[in-house]
Amino acid sequence: MTDIAWIELALTAARPQALGALLRYFRDLDTAEEAFQEACLRAIRTWPERGAPRDPTAWLIFVGRNSGIDAVRKRAKNDPLPEEEAFSDLSDAEDDIADRLDNSNYRDDILRLMFICCHPDLPNTQQIALALRIVSGLTVPQIARAFLVSEAAMEQRITRAKARVAKAGVPFETPDAAERATRLGMVSSMIYLVFNEGYSAGVNNPDNAAFCEEAIRLARLLLRIFPGEPEIMGLLALMMLQHSRAGARFDGQSQIILLEDQDRSLWDRKLINEALVLLDKAIRHRQPGPYQVQAAISALHARAATPGETDWAEINQLYGLLERLRPSPVVTLNRAVAVSKLDGPEQALELIAPLAERLDGYFYFHGVRGSFLMQLDRKAEAREAFDRAIALANSPAECAHIRQQIDKLGAVPSPVE
Amino acid sequence: MLYAILCYAHEETVFAWSKEEEAAVMDKLMEVQQPLMQAGKLGPVARLMPTTAATTVRKGKDEPLVIDGPFAETKEALLGFYTVDAETLEEAVAFAKQLSSVNPGSSSYEIRPFHVFHPGAIKT
Numbered sequence: 312m313t314d315i316a317w318i319e320l321a322l323t324a325a326r327p328q329a330l331g332a333l334l335r336y337f338r339d340l341d342t343a344e345e346a347f348q349e350a351c352l353r354a355i356r357t358w359p360e361r362g363a364p365r366d367p368t369a370w371l372i373f374v375g376r377n378s379g380i381d382a383v384r385k386r387a388k389n390d391p392l393p394e395e396e397a398f399s400d401l402s403d404a405e406d407d408i409a410d411r412l413d414n415s416n417y418r419d420d421i422l423r424l425m426f427i428c429c430h431p432d433l434p435n436t437q438q439i440a441l442a443l444r445i446v447s448g449l450t451v452p453q454i455a456r457a458f459l460v461s462e463a464a465m466e467q468r469i470t471r472a473k474a475r476v477a478k479a480g481v482p483f484e485t486p487d488a489a490e491r492a493t494r495l496g497m498v499s500s501m502i503y504l505v506f507n508e509g510y511s512a513g514v515n516n517p518d519n520a521a522f523c524e525e526a527i528r529l530a531r532l533l534l535r536i537f538p539g540e541p542e543i544m545g546l547l548a549l550m551m552l553q554h555s556r557a558g559a560r561f562d563g564q565s566q567i568i569l570l571e572d573q574d575r576s577l578w579d580r581k582l583i584n585e586a587l588v589l590l591d592k593a594i595r596h597r598q599p600g601p602y603q604v605q606a607a608i609s610a611l612h613a614r615a616a617t618p619g620e621t622d623w624a625e626i627n628q629l630y631g632l633l634e635r636l637r638p639s640p641v642v643t644l645n646r647a648v649a650v651s652k653l654d655g656p657e658q659a660l661e662l663i664a665p666l667a668e669r670l671d672g673y674f675y676f677h678g679v680r681g682s683f684l685m686q687l688d689r690k691a692e693a694r695e696a697f698d699r700a701i702a703l704a705n706s707p708a709e710c711a712h713i714r715q716q717i718d719k720l721g722a723v724p725s726p727v728e
Numbered sequence: 729m730l731y732a733i734l735c736y737a738h739e740e741t742v743f744a745w746s747k748e749e750e751a752a753v754m755d756k757l758m759e760v761q762q763p764l765m766q767a768g769k770l771g772p773v774a775r776l777m778p779t780t781a782a783t784t785v786r787k788g789k790d791e792p793l794v795i796d797g798p799f800a801e802t803k804e805a806l807l808g809f810y811t812v813d814a815e816t817l818e819e820a821v822a823f824a825k826q827l828s829s830v831n832p833g834s835s836s837y838e839i840r841p842f843h844v845f846h847p848g849a850i851k852t
Contacts, residue, residue: 317832324740366803531743534780538797547780588781592796
Protein backbone atom coordinates (compact mmCIF):
# COMPACT_ATOMS: atom_id res chain seq x y z
CA MET A 312 0.00 0.00 0.00
CA THR A 313 1.44 3.37 -0.96
CA ASP A 314 1.64 6.26 1.44
CA ILE A 315 -1.12 8.15 -0.30
CA ALA A 316 -3.44 5.13 -0.29
CA TRP A 317 -2.78 4.78 3.42
CA ILE A 318 -3.43 8.45 4.09
CA GLU A 319 -6.70 8.24 2.18
CA LEU A 320 -7.80 5.35 4.37
CA ALA A 321 -6.87 7.28 7.50
CA LEU A 322 -8.89 10.26 6.20
CA THR A 323 -11.91 8.05 5.51
CA ALA A 324 -11.65 6.53 8.97
CA ALA A 325 -11.37 9.96 10.63
CA ARG A 326 -14.13 11.55 8.58
CA PRO A 327 -17.27 10.95 10.70
CA GLN A 328 -15.67 12.18 13.91
CA ALA A 329 -13.76 15.09 12.37
CA LEU A 330 -16.61 16.31 10.18
CA GLY A 331 -19.03 15.85 13.09
CA ALA A 332 -16.88 18.09 15.30
CA LEU A 333 -16.50 20.70 12.54
CA LEU A 334 -20.26 20.71 12.06
CA ARG A 335 -20.63 21.45 15.77
CA TYR A 336 -18.18 24.38 15.49
CA PHE A 337 -19.57 25.94 12.35
CA ARG A 338 -23.21 24.84 12.61
CA ASP A 339 -23.35 24.78 8.84
CA LEU A 340 -22.85 21.64 6.77
CA ASP A 341 -21.28 23.32 3.75
CA THR A 342 -18.74 25.27 5.81
CA ALA A 343 -17.89 22.12 7.79
CA GLU A 344 -17.45 20.06 4.61
CA GLU A 345 -15.24 22.70 2.99
CA ALA A 346 -13.13 22.95 6.14
CA PHE A 347 -12.74 19.17 6.30
CA GLN A 348 -11.85 19.04 2.60
CA GLU A 349 -9.20 21.70 3.10
CA ALA A 350 -7.75 19.81 6.09
CA CYS A 351 -7.59 16.64 3.98
CA LEU A 352 -5.74 18.44 1.19
CA ARG A 353 -3.22 19.70 3.71
CA ALA A 354 -2.85 16.23 5.17
CA ILE A 355 -2.05 14.81 1.74
CA ARG A 356 0.50 17.60 1.23
CA THR A 357 2.23 17.44 4.62
CA TRP A 358 1.86 13.90 6.01
CA PRO A 359 4.06 12.08 3.47
CA GLU A 360 6.96 14.38 4.41
CA ARG A 361 6.40 14.86 8.12
CA GLY A 362 4.79 11.55 8.86
CA ALA A 363 1.20 11.06 10.00
CA PRO A 364 0.29 12.73 13.28
CA ARG A 365 -0.20 10.60 16.38
CA ASP A 366 -3.90 11.39 16.32
CA PRO A 367 -5.02 12.04 12.74
CA THR A 368 -8.58 12.92 13.75
CA ALA A 369 -7.52 15.60 16.22
CA TRP A 370 -5.13 17.01 13.60
CA LEU A 371 -7.90 17.20 10.99
CA ILE A 372 -10.31 18.87 13.40
CA PHE A 373 -7.68 21.40 14.43
CA VAL A 374 -6.54 22.23 10.91
CA GLY A 375 -10.09 22.12 9.58
CA ARG A 376 -11.34 24.45 12.25
CA ASN A 377 -8.60 26.99 11.55
CA SER A 378 -9.10 26.87 7.82
CA GLY A 379 -12.85 27.14 8.30
CA ILE A 380 -12.46 30.19 10.52
CA ASP A 381 -10.11 31.68 7.95
CA ALA A 382 -12.57 31.00 5.18
CA VAL A 383 -15.35 32.66 7.12
CA ARG A 384 -13.11 35.66 7.86
CA LYS A 385 -11.83 35.78 4.32
CA ARG A 386 -15.33 36.02 3.02
CA ALA A 387 -15.72 39.06 5.27
CA LYS A 388 -12.35 40.72 4.91
CA ASN A 389 -10.38 39.10 2.10
CA ASP A 390 -7.48 38.45 4.46
CA PRO A 391 -4.71 36.21 3.13
CA LEU A 392 -4.63 32.65 4.48
CA PRO A 393 -1.84 31.97 7.00
CA GLU A 394 0.78 29.37 6.14
CA GLU A 395 -0.29 25.89 7.17
CA GLU A 396 3.04 25.43 8.95
CA ALA A 397 1.76 27.92 11.48
CA PHE A 398 -0.64 25.38 12.87
CA SER A 399 0.27 21.99 11.45
CA ASP A 400 2.85 21.45 14.17
CA LEU A 401 1.60 18.53 16.19
CA SER A 402 2.89 19.19 19.65
CA ASP A 403 0.92 21.50 21.92
CA ALA A 404 -1.96 22.33 19.66
CA GLU A 405 -2.86 18.67 19.29
CA ASP A 406 -2.88 18.00 23.02
CA ASP A 407 -5.13 20.97 23.47
CA ILE A 408 -7.62 19.76 20.92
CA ALA A 409 -7.42 16.17 22.12
CA ASP A 410 -8.42 17.33 25.58
CA ARG A 411 -11.54 18.87 24.18
CA LEU A 412 -12.58 15.69 22.44
CA ASP A 413 -14.25 14.39 25.53
CA ASN A 414 -16.34 11.33 24.93
CA SER A 415 -19.78 12.81 25.26
CA ASN A 416 -18.98 15.41 22.63
CA TYR A 417 -17.54 13.16 20.00
CA ARG A 418 -20.24 10.56 20.46
CA ASP A 419 -22.95 13.08 19.86
CA ASP A 420 -20.97 14.67 17.01
CA ILE A 421 -20.88 11.41 15.07
CA LEU A 422 -24.45 10.58 15.93
CA ARG A 423 -25.60 14.05 14.81
CA LEU A 424 -23.77 13.73 11.52
CA MET A 425 -25.52 10.43 10.86
CA PHE A 426 -28.81 11.66 12.22
CA ILE A 427 -29.14 14.64 9.88
CA CYS A 428 -29.13 12.16 6.97
CA CYS A 429 -32.24 10.45 8.38
CA HIS A 430 -34.64 13.34 8.08
CA PRO A 431 -38.11 11.78 7.89
CA ASP A 432 -39.08 14.02 4.95
CA LEU A 433 -36.32 12.47 2.85
CA PRO A 434 -37.24 9.39 0.83
CA ASN A 435 -35.11 6.30 1.55
CA THR A 436 -32.93 6.61 -1.53
CA GLN A 437 -32.09 10.21 -0.62
CA GLN A 438 -31.22 9.24 2.95
CA ILE A 439 -28.86 6.61 1.60
CA ALA A 440 -27.27 8.97 -0.93
CA LEU A 441 -26.84 11.70 1.67
CA ALA A 442 -25.28 9.34 4.22
CA LEU A 443 -22.84 7.97 1.67
CA ARG A 444 -21.88 11.48 0.63
CA ILE A 445 -21.67 13.12 4.07
CA VAL A 446 -20.77 10.34 6.51
CA SER A 447 -18.83 7.98 4.27
CA GLY A 448 -17.37 10.64 2.02
CA LEU A 449 -18.04 8.85 -1.26
CA THR A 450 -17.85 11.09 -4.31
CA VAL A 451 -20.95 12.03 -6.28
CA PRO A 452 -19.80 10.00 -9.34
CA GLN A 453 -19.31 6.93 -7.11
CA ILE A 454 -22.82 7.26 -5.69
CA ALA A 455 -24.32 8.01 -9.11
CA ARG A 456 -22.75 4.82 -10.53
CA ALA A 457 -24.20 2.79 -7.70
CA PHE A 458 -27.70 4.17 -8.25
CA LEU A 459 -27.36 3.92 -12.04
CA VAL A 460 -28.19 7.58 -12.59
CA SER A 461 -26.21 10.38 -14.20
CA GLU A 462 -23.76 12.39 -12.11
CA ALA A 463 -25.76 15.53 -12.75
CA ALA A 464 -28.94 13.89 -11.52
CA MET A 465 -27.21 12.60 -8.37
CA GLU A 466 -25.59 15.97 -7.72
CA GLN A 467 -29.00 17.58 -7.93
CA ARG A 468 -30.55 14.94 -5.68
CA ILE A 469 -27.91 15.42 -3.00
CA THR A 470 -28.04 19.20 -3.20
CA ARG A 471 -31.81 19.08 -2.76
CA ALA A 472 -31.54 16.68 0.15
CA LYS A 473 -28.96 18.94 1.82
CA ALA A 474 -31.16 21.99 1.35
CA ARG A 475 -34.02 20.11 2.95
CA VAL A 476 -31.85 19.11 5.90
CA ALA A 477 -30.57 22.68 6.33
CA LYS A 478 -34.10 24.06 6.22
CA ALA A 479 -35.21 21.60 8.89
CA GLY A 480 -32.47 22.90 11.17
CA VAL A 481 -29.71 20.70 12.51
CA PRO A 482 -30.30 19.86 16.17
CA PHE A 483 -27.25 21.14 18.04
CA GLU A 484 -28.37 20.88 21.63
CA THR A 485 -26.86 17.92 23.45
CA PRO A 486 -29.57 15.26 23.31
CA ASP A 487 -31.06 13.83 26.49
CA ALA A 488 -31.26 10.06 26.95
CA ALA A 489 -34.66 9.72 25.27
CA GLU A 490 -33.68 11.89 22.30
CA ARG A 491 -30.41 10.00 21.95
CA ALA A 492 -32.31 6.70 21.88
CA THR A 493 -34.62 8.06 19.16
CA ARG A 494 -31.64 9.21 17.11
CA LEU A 495 -29.92 5.86 17.55
CA GLY A 496 -33.02 4.10 16.30
CA MET A 497 -33.31 6.29 13.21
CA VAL A 498 -29.60 6.08 12.45
CA SER A 499 -29.76 2.30 12.80
CA SER A 500 -32.54 2.11 10.19
CA MET A 501 -30.58 4.41 7.89
CA ILE A 502 -27.50 2.17 8.16
CA TYR A 503 -29.65 -0.87 7.43
CA LEU A 504 -31.05 0.92 4.37
CA VAL A 505 -27.50 1.44 3.11
CA PHE A 506 -26.83 -2.24 3.69
CA ASN A 507 -29.95 -3.38 1.89
CA GLU A 508 -29.22 -1.14 -1.06
CA GLY A 509 -26.01 -3.12 -1.49
CA TYR A 510 -27.50 -6.49 -0.55
CA SER A 511 -30.35 -6.32 -3.05
CA ALA A 512 -28.02 -5.16 -5.82
CA GLY A 513 -26.28 -8.51 -5.69
CA VAL A 514 -23.45 -9.08 -8.12
CA ASN A 515 -24.74 -7.03 -11.00
CA ASN A 516 -23.52 -3.74 -9.65
CA PRO A 517 -20.25 -4.02 -7.71
CA ASP A 518 -20.27 -0.29 -6.84
CA ASN A 519 -23.50 -0.89 -5.09
CA ALA A 520 -22.47 -4.16 -3.44
CA ALA A 521 -19.67 -2.30 -1.62
CA PHE A 522 -22.43 -0.57 0.37
CA CYS A 523 -22.77 -3.72 2.49
CA GLU A 524 -19.25 -3.33 3.77
CA GLU A 525 -19.71 0.39 4.26
CA ALA A 526 -22.86 -0.20 6.34
CA ILE A 527 -20.99 -2.74 8.47
CA ARG A 528 -18.20 -0.21 8.98
CA LEU A 529 -20.69 2.47 10.06
CA ALA A 530 -22.42 0.10 12.48
CA ARG A 531 -19.06 -0.89 14.00
CA LEU A 532 -18.32 2.80 14.44
CA LEU A 533 -21.69 3.37 16.09
CA LEU A 534 -21.20 0.41 18.43
CA ARG A 535 -17.73 1.60 19.36
CA ILE A 536 -19.18 4.88 20.61
CA PHE A 537 -22.26 3.23 22.18
CA PRO A 538 -20.74 -0.08 23.30
CA GLY A 539 -23.60 -1.14 25.58
CA GLU A 540 -26.50 -0.90 23.09
CA PRO A 541 -27.88 -4.39 22.40
CA GLU A 542 -29.85 -3.31 19.33
CA ILE A 543 -26.72 -1.94 17.65
CA MET A 544 -25.00 -5.24 18.45
CA GLY A 545 -28.03 -6.92 16.87
CA LEU A 546 -27.92 -4.72 13.78
CA LEU A 547 -24.20 -5.30 13.28
CA ALA A 548 -24.58 -9.05 13.84
CA LEU A 549 -27.52 -9.21 11.42
CA MET A 550 -25.63 -7.43 8.65
CA MET A 551 -22.49 -9.51 9.17
CA LEU A 552 -24.48 -12.76 9.05
CA GLN A 553 -26.24 -11.71 5.85
CA HIS A 554 -23.00 -10.49 4.31
CA SER A 555 -21.18 -13.70 5.30
CA ARG A 556 -23.14 -15.41 2.51
CA ALA A 557 -22.08 -12.91 -0.18
CA GLY A 558 -19.79 -15.43 -1.87
CA ALA A 559 -22.50 -18.09 -2.02
CA ARG A 560 -25.64 -16.18 -2.98
CA PHE A 561 -25.11 -16.15 -6.75
CA ASP A 562 -23.82 -18.63 -9.28
CA GLY A 563 -21.39 -17.95 -12.12
CA GLN A 564 -24.23 -16.58 -14.25
CA SER A 565 -25.32 -14.11 -11.53
CA GLN A 566 -28.37 -16.25 -10.78
CA ILE A 567 -29.75 -16.30 -7.24
CA ILE A 568 -28.93 -19.39 -5.18
CA LEU A 569 -31.44 -19.92 -2.36
CA LEU A 570 -30.18 -20.31 1.20
CA GLU A 571 -30.91 -24.04 1.28
CA ASP A 572 -29.01 -24.61 -1.98
CA GLN A 573 -25.94 -22.54 -1.09
CA ASP A 574 -22.50 -24.07 -0.69
CA ARG A 575 -22.03 -23.43 3.02
CA SER A 576 -18.26 -23.80 2.80
CA LEU A 577 -18.31 -20.47 0.92
CA TRP A 578 -19.83 -18.65 3.89
CA ASP A 579 -17.37 -16.30 5.59
CA ARG A 580 -16.70 -17.98 8.95
CA LYS A 581 -14.81 -14.99 10.34
CA LEU A 582 -17.83 -12.74 9.89
CA ILE A 583 -20.14 -15.42 11.29
CA ASN A 584 -18.00 -15.95 14.40
CA GLU A 585 -17.81 -12.26 15.15
CA ALA A 586 -21.57 -11.95 14.66
CA LEU A 587 -22.28 -14.87 17.01
CA VAL A 588 -20.14 -13.22 19.70
CA LEU A 589 -22.02 -9.95 19.28
CA LEU A 590 -25.33 -11.73 19.51
CA ASP A 591 -24.26 -13.47 22.73
CA LYS A 592 -23.23 -10.08 24.11
CA ALA A 593 -26.57 -8.57 23.12
CA ILE A 594 -28.63 -11.37 24.66
CA ARG A 595 -26.96 -10.81 28.05
CA HIS A 596 -28.74 -7.44 28.20
CA ARG A 597 -32.18 -9.11 28.12
CA GLN A 598 -33.70 -6.29 26.07
CA PRO A 599 -34.82 -8.05 22.91
CA GLY A 600 -35.39 -5.85 19.88
CA PRO A 601 -36.15 -6.41 16.20
CA TYR A 602 -32.52 -6.39 15.03
CA GLN A 603 -31.46 -8.86 17.71
CA VAL A 604 -34.30 -11.21 16.86
CA GLN A 605 -33.58 -11.03 13.12
CA ALA A 606 -29.90 -11.64 13.84
CA ALA A 607 -30.82 -14.61 16.04
CA ILE A 608 -32.86 -16.08 13.19
CA SER A 609 -30.00 -15.54 10.76
CA ALA A 610 -27.61 -17.11 13.29
CA LEU A 611 -29.69 -20.31 13.38
CA HIS A 612 -29.10 -20.67 9.64
CA ALA A 613 -25.40 -19.89 10.11
CA ARG A 614 -25.10 -22.53 12.83
CA ALA A 615 -26.70 -25.28 10.74
CA ALA A 616 -23.98 -27.26 8.97
CA THR A 617 -26.54 -28.51 6.45
CA PRO A 618 -30.02 -27.20 5.55
CA GLY A 619 -31.49 -30.35 7.13
CA GLU A 620 -30.06 -29.38 10.52
CA THR A 621 -31.81 -25.99 10.57
CA ASP A 622 -33.77 -25.46 13.78
CA TRP A 623 -37.07 -24.42 12.15
CA ALA A 624 -39.01 -24.68 15.42
CA GLU A 625 -36.77 -22.06 17.02
CA ILE A 626 -36.95 -19.91 13.87
CA ASN A 627 -40.75 -20.12 14.00
CA GLN A 628 -40.70 -18.99 17.64
CA LEU A 629 -38.35 -16.11 16.91
CA TYR A 630 -40.54 -14.90 14.03
CA GLY A 631 -43.43 -15.12 16.45
CA LEU A 632 -41.51 -12.85 18.82
CA LEU A 633 -40.72 -10.50 15.95
CA GLU A 634 -44.42 -10.38 15.04
CA ARG A 635 -45.10 -9.13 18.57
CA LEU A 636 -42.20 -6.66 18.62
CA ARG A 637 -42.81 -5.25 15.17
CA PRO A 638 -46.02 -6.57 13.66
CA SER A 639 -45.84 -6.68 9.88
CA PRO A 640 -47.32 -8.92 7.19
CA VAL A 641 -43.78 -9.42 5.83
CA VAL A 642 -42.71 -10.98 9.14
CA THR A 643 -45.69 -13.32 9.02
CA LEU A 644 -44.74 -14.22 5.45
CA ASN A 645 -41.26 -15.14 6.66
CA ARG A 646 -42.70 -17.17 9.51
CA ALA A 647 -44.77 -19.06 6.96
CA VAL A 648 -41.55 -20.44 5.45
CA ALA A 649 -40.65 -21.90 8.86
CA VAL A 650 -44.20 -23.23 9.23
CA SER A 651 -43.97 -24.92 5.82
CA LYS A 652 -40.83 -26.76 6.99
CA LEU A 653 -42.40 -27.73 10.31
CA ASP A 654 -46.04 -28.46 9.43
CA GLY A 655 -46.08 -28.54 5.65
CA PRO A 656 -47.03 -26.15 2.83
CA GLU A 657 -50.76 -26.42 3.45
CA GLN A 658 -50.51 -24.84 6.91
CA ALA A 659 -48.15 -22.23 5.52
CA LEU A 660 -50.62 -21.28 2.79
CA GLU A 661 -53.34 -20.95 5.38
CA LEU A 662 -51.13 -18.62 7.42
CA ILE A 663 -50.45 -16.27 4.50
CA ALA A 664 -53.96 -16.29 3.01
CA PRO A 665 -55.06 -13.28 5.10
CA LEU A 666 -52.01 -11.31 3.87
CA ALA A 667 -52.97 -11.51 0.19
CA GLU A 668 -54.53 -8.09 0.00
CA ARG A 669 -51.80 -6.18 1.87
CA LEU A 670 -48.90 -7.94 0.14
CA ASP A 671 -50.42 -8.07 -3.33
CA GLY A 672 -47.75 -5.70 -4.69
CA TYR A 673 -44.87 -7.55 -3.02
CA PHE A 674 -42.53 -9.73 -5.08
CA TYR A 675 -41.65 -12.17 -2.29
CA PHE A 676 -45.27 -12.81 -1.37
CA HIS A 677 -46.06 -14.24 -4.79
CA GLY A 678 -42.72 -16.02 -5.03
CA VAL A 679 -43.14 -17.73 -1.65
CA ARG A 680 -46.82 -18.50 -2.28
CA GLY A 681 -45.90 -19.99 -5.65
CA SER A 682 -43.34 -22.28 -4.05
CA PHE A 683 -45.88 -23.51 -1.46
CA LEU A 684 -48.38 -24.23 -4.23
CA MET A 685 -45.69 -25.99 -6.23
CA GLN A 686 -44.89 -28.24 -3.25
CA LEU A 687 -48.60 -29.14 -3.13
CA ASP A 688 -48.51 -29.87 -6.85
CA ARG A 689 -51.14 -27.20 -7.51
CA LYS A 690 -49.36 -26.32 -10.73
CA ALA A 691 -51.78 -23.93 -12.39
CA GLU A 692 -52.10 -21.79 -9.26
CA ALA A 693 -48.35 -21.91 -8.74
CA ARG A 694 -47.83 -20.74 -12.32
CA GLU A 695 -50.21 -17.85 -11.75
CA ALA A 696 -48.37 -16.80 -8.56
CA PHE A 697 -44.98 -17.00 -10.27
CA ASP A 698 -46.21 -14.91 -13.20
CA ARG A 699 -47.36 -12.28 -10.76
CA ALA A 700 -43.94 -12.40 -9.01
CA ILE A 701 -42.09 -11.88 -12.30
CA ALA A 702 -44.19 -8.82 -12.99
CA LEU A 703 -43.08 -7.42 -9.61
CA ALA A 704 -39.41 -8.49 -9.69
CA ASN A 705 -36.91 -5.83 -8.63
CA SER A 706 -33.92 -7.14 -10.53
CA PRO A 707 -33.06 -9.38 -13.48
CA ALA A 708 -31.69 -11.94 -10.99
CA GLU A 709 -35.05 -12.14 -9.18
CA CYS A 710 -36.80 -12.48 -12.50
CA ALA A 711 -34.48 -15.28 -13.63
CA HIS A 712 -34.92 -17.09 -10.33
CA ILE A 713 -38.69 -17.23 -10.71
CA ARG A 714 -38.31 -18.38 -14.33
CA GLN A 715 -36.30 -21.34 -13.02
CA GLN A 716 -39.13 -22.17 -10.65
CA ILE A 717 -41.55 -22.06 -13.56
CA ASP A 718 -39.28 -24.40 -15.50
CA LYS A 719 -39.40 -26.83 -12.58
CA LEU A 720 -43.20 -26.80 -12.78
CA GLY A 721 -42.90 -28.35 -16.21
CA ALA A 722 -45.90 -28.37 -18.51
CA VAL A 723 -48.87 -26.69 -16.95
CA PRO A 724 -52.30 -26.93 -18.48
CA SER A 725 -53.20 -23.42 -19.67
CA PRO A 726 -55.63 -21.76 -17.36
CA VAL A 727 -59.17 -21.76 -18.64
CA GLU A 728 -59.83 -18.40 -20.22
CA MET B 729 13.26 -16.39 26.04
CA LEU B 730 9.63 -16.45 24.97
CA TYR B 731 8.26 -13.13 23.79
CA ALA B 732 4.76 -12.03 23.03
CA ILE B 733 4.74 -9.34 20.38
CA LEU B 734 1.59 -7.30 20.74
CA CYS B 735 0.41 -5.32 17.73
CA TYR B 736 -1.45 -2.07 18.39
CA ALA B 737 -3.29 -0.09 15.73
CA HIS B 738 -5.94 2.51 15.00
CA GLU B 739 -8.92 0.25 14.75
CA GLU B 740 -11.04 2.55 12.59
CA THR B 741 -8.39 2.68 9.91
CA VAL B 742 -7.68 -1.03 9.87
CA PHE B 743 -11.36 -1.86 9.61
CA ALA B 744 -11.70 0.57 6.70
CA TRP B 745 -9.47 -1.76 4.66
CA SER B 746 -11.08 -3.43 1.72
CA LYS B 747 -10.81 -7.20 1.39
CA GLU B 748 -8.05 -6.77 -1.22
CA GLU B 749 -6.03 -4.39 0.94
CA GLU B 750 -6.37 -6.72 3.91
CA ALA B 751 -5.27 -9.71 1.84
CA ALA B 752 -2.22 -7.84 0.50
CA VAL B 753 -1.07 -6.96 4.04
CA MET B 754 -1.68 -10.51 5.29
CA ASP B 755 0.41 -11.96 2.45
CA LYS B 756 3.35 -9.75 3.36
CA LEU B 757 2.99 -10.58 7.05
CA MET B 758 3.04 -14.29 6.23
CA GLU B 759 6.28 -13.81 4.31
CA VAL B 760 7.91 -12.12 7.28
CA GLN B 761 6.87 -14.99 9.57
CA GLN B 762 8.16 -17.76 7.31
CA PRO B 763 11.83 -17.80 8.47
CA LEU B 764 10.86 -18.03 12.16
CA MET B 765 8.25 -20.61 11.34
CA GLN B 766 10.82 -22.77 9.53
CA ALA B 767 13.29 -22.35 12.39
CA GLY B 768 10.60 -23.66 14.76
CA LYS B 769 10.63 -20.43 16.74
CA LEU B 770 7.10 -19.21 16.12
CA GLY B 771 4.30 -20.05 18.55
CA PRO B 772 0.58 -19.30 18.20
CA VAL B 773 -0.28 -16.12 16.29
CA ALA B 774 -3.69 -14.49 16.81
CA ARG B 775 -5.67 -11.74 15.21
CA LEU B 776 -8.13 -10.24 17.69
CA MET B 777 -11.68 -9.48 16.63
CA PRO B 778 -12.65 -5.78 16.83
CA THR B 779 -13.02 -4.25 20.30
CA THR B 780 -16.78 -4.12 19.65
CA ALA B 781 -16.73 -7.90 20.13
CA ALA B 782 -14.95 -7.56 23.49
CA THR B 783 -16.41 -7.97 26.96
CA THR B 784 -14.60 -6.96 30.13
CA VAL B 785 -15.03 -8.42 33.59
CA ARG B 786 -14.09 -5.84 36.20
CA LYS B 787 -13.78 -6.03 39.95
CA GLY B 788 -16.98 -4.70 41.44
CA LYS B 789 -18.01 -3.92 45.01
CA ASP B 790 -19.74 -7.23 45.58
CA GLU B 791 -19.40 -9.36 42.51
CA PRO B 792 -17.47 -8.75 39.31
CA LEU B 793 -19.09 -6.43 36.76
CA VAL B 794 -19.46 -7.48 33.15
CA ILE B 795 -18.94 -4.55 30.83
CA ASP B 796 -19.30 -4.31 27.05
CA GLY B 797 -16.17 -3.31 25.24
CA PRO B 798 -12.43 -3.40 25.87
CA PHE B 799 -10.73 -2.87 29.22
CA ALA B 800 -9.57 0.64 28.35
CA GLU B 801 -10.95 2.93 25.70
CA THR B 802 -7.92 4.13 23.85
CA LYS B 803 -7.15 5.59 20.46
CA GLU B 804 -5.08 2.52 19.74
CA ALA B 805 -6.37 -0.98 20.32
CA LEU B 806 -4.65 -4.31 20.62
CA LEU B 807 -5.08 -5.86 17.20
CA GLY B 808 -3.32 -9.19 17.57
CA PHE B 809 -0.22 -10.90 18.84
CA TYR B 810 2.62 -13.23 17.92
CA THR B 811 4.49 -15.54 20.22
CA VAL B 812 8.12 -16.22 19.40
CA ASP B 813 11.05 -18.02 20.95
CA ALA B 814 13.92 -15.56 20.45
CA GLU B 815 17.53 -15.97 21.59
CA THR B 816 17.87 -12.30 22.37
CA LEU B 817 15.69 -9.24 22.67
CA GLU B 818 17.48 -7.97 19.56
CA GLU B 819 16.08 -10.85 17.58
CA ALA B 820 12.55 -10.11 18.79
CA VAL B 821 12.99 -6.42 18.01
CA ALA B 822 14.24 -7.24 14.51
CA PHE B 823 11.16 -9.41 13.89
CA ALA B 824 8.82 -6.69 15.16
CA LYS B 825 10.53 -4.18 12.89
CA GLN B 826 9.94 -6.42 9.89
CA LEU B 827 6.28 -6.85 10.84
CA SER B 828 5.95 -3.11 11.26
CA SER B 829 7.46 -2.34 7.87
CA VAL B 830 4.92 -4.46 5.98
CA ASN B 831 1.84 -3.54 8.02
CA PRO B 832 0.75 0.04 7.35
CA GLY B 833 -2.10 -0.40 9.84
CA SER B 834 0.05 -1.02 12.87
CA SER B 835 1.19 1.86 15.01
CA SER B 836 3.30 -0.02 17.55
CA TYR B 837 4.49 -3.47 18.56
CA GLU B 838 4.95 -4.11 22.25
CA ILE B 839 7.46 -6.85 23.04
CA ARG B 840 6.68 -8.65 26.30
CA PRO B 841 8.49 -11.71 27.55
CA PHE B 842 6.18 -14.37 28.96
CA HIS B 843 6.13 -17.68 30.83
CA VAL B 844 4.00 -20.58 29.69
CA PHE B 845 1.52 -21.64 32.39
CA HIS B 846 0.64 -24.72 30.37
CA PRO B 847 0.28 -25.36 26.67
CA GLY B 848 -3.52 -25.57 26.78
CA ALA B 849 -5.73 -28.03 24.96
CA ILE B 850 -7.31 -26.06 22.11
CA LYS B 851 -6.82 -27.62 18.72
CA THR B 852 -6.17 -24.87 16.18
